Amino acid sequence: MAFTLTEKEGFSWVTSGTLPAKHLFTRRLSGVGEYPYFSNPDPQGEEREVWERVRALWRRFRDAGGFPAEGFCFTHQVHGTLVRRVTAAERRMPPLTPFPPDCDGLITDEPGVPLCVFTADCVPVLFHEPRAGIVCAVHSGWRGTAKDMMGAAVAAVTGLGGRAEDLHAAIGPCISRCCFETGPEVKEAVEALLGADAEGLCPPEEGVPGKYMVDLKETNRRRLLQLGVPAGNIDVSPDCTMSMSDVYWSHRATGGVRGTMASVIML
Numbered sequence: 509m510a511f512t513l514t515e516k517e518g519f520s521w522v523t524s525g526t527l528p529a530k531h532l533f534t535r536r537l538s539g540v541g542e543y544p545y546f547s548n549p550d551p552q553g554e555e556r557e558v559w560e561r562v563r564a565l566w567r568r569f570r571d572a573g574g575f576p577a578e579g580f581c582f583t584h585q586v587h588g589t590l591v592r593r594v595t596a597a598e599r600r601m602p603p604l605t606p607f608p609p610d611c612d613g614l615i616t617d618e619p620g621v622p623l624c625v626f627t628a629d630c631v632p633v634l635f636h637e638p639r640a641g642i643v644c645a646v647h648s649g650w651r652g653t654a655k656d657m658m659g660a661a662v663a664a665v666t667g668l669g670g671r672a673e674d675l676h677a678a679i680g681p682c683i684s685r686c687c688f689e690t691g692p693e694v695k696e697a698v699e700a701l702l703g704a705d706a707e708g709l710c711p712p713e714e715g716v717p718g719k720y721m722v723d724l725k726e727t728n729r730r731r732l733l734q735l736g737v738p739a740g741n742i743d744v745s746p747d748c749t750m751s752m753s754d755v756y757w758s759h760r761a762t763g764g765v766r767g768t769m770a771s772v773i774m775l
């Protein structure tokens with residue numbers, strides 16, 4: 509399995525060979541950098557200009573990606589593990605006023621409903637269960653990973669009639685073990701999640717006492733294996749958002765002054 513880079517109409521994104529459903533993980537240069545949430549439904553002045561720019565970007569992105577005119581289903585992410593079921597009625601175009609409900613994952617069994625999650629170092633994971641006809645998108649940073657976001661996603665899929673053994677999963681570009689320096693709390697959370705399967709995932713950082721280099725991609729992949737997803741159905745992007753911060757938004761590399769990448773999947 510492998511990821512493929514596509515450049516189209518000023519946008520760039522990667523797609524995974526493991527997912528039969530239409531999907532993409534955007535890159536920074538896609539232009540979907542500005543956050544789509546707005547609290548003011550009728551902004552004026554400078555705020556109005558940003559609002560219009562966000563709207564224009566999302567229209568261009570929607571059309572370049574070939575998504576429905578009605579738009580996308582969105583999360584308002586809170587580093588939790590709630591996976592919300594959505595329908596075509598919830599499709600919207602940014603700027604989003606009011607904010608969508610709090611959740612870190614979306615799932616649907618309806619065709620033509622693009623599910624969108626946001627990341628910039630955290631782990632985006634897109635799922636497709638082709639037998640039952642289900643797609644799911646989740647945001648899984650280290651907190652979500654530790655709270656078992658993969659378990660929540662697989663439970664949401666089985667709750668809609670899907671099966672773990674038929675599930676395909678693509679773990680998208682995110683901060684990788686080369687750059688993810690953490691304190692002991694992350695290492696302990698990974699070990700609590702995976703038990704003996706955490707072996708080798710959180711080695712101490714050389715020459716830096718009390719710090720560990722954690723592999724969040726592999727943590728999520730191993731958790732999916734524990735949950736019964738076949739190894740051959742799981743694809744992992746080789747890209748590190750921090751090492752490649754010229755093409756991806758990285759929260760750490762920018763000190764938090766950043767846009768966000770969108771990961772989208774649709775039946």
Ligand SMILES: [Zn+2]
Nearest residue numbers: 686687748751
């Ligand atoms: Zn890196």
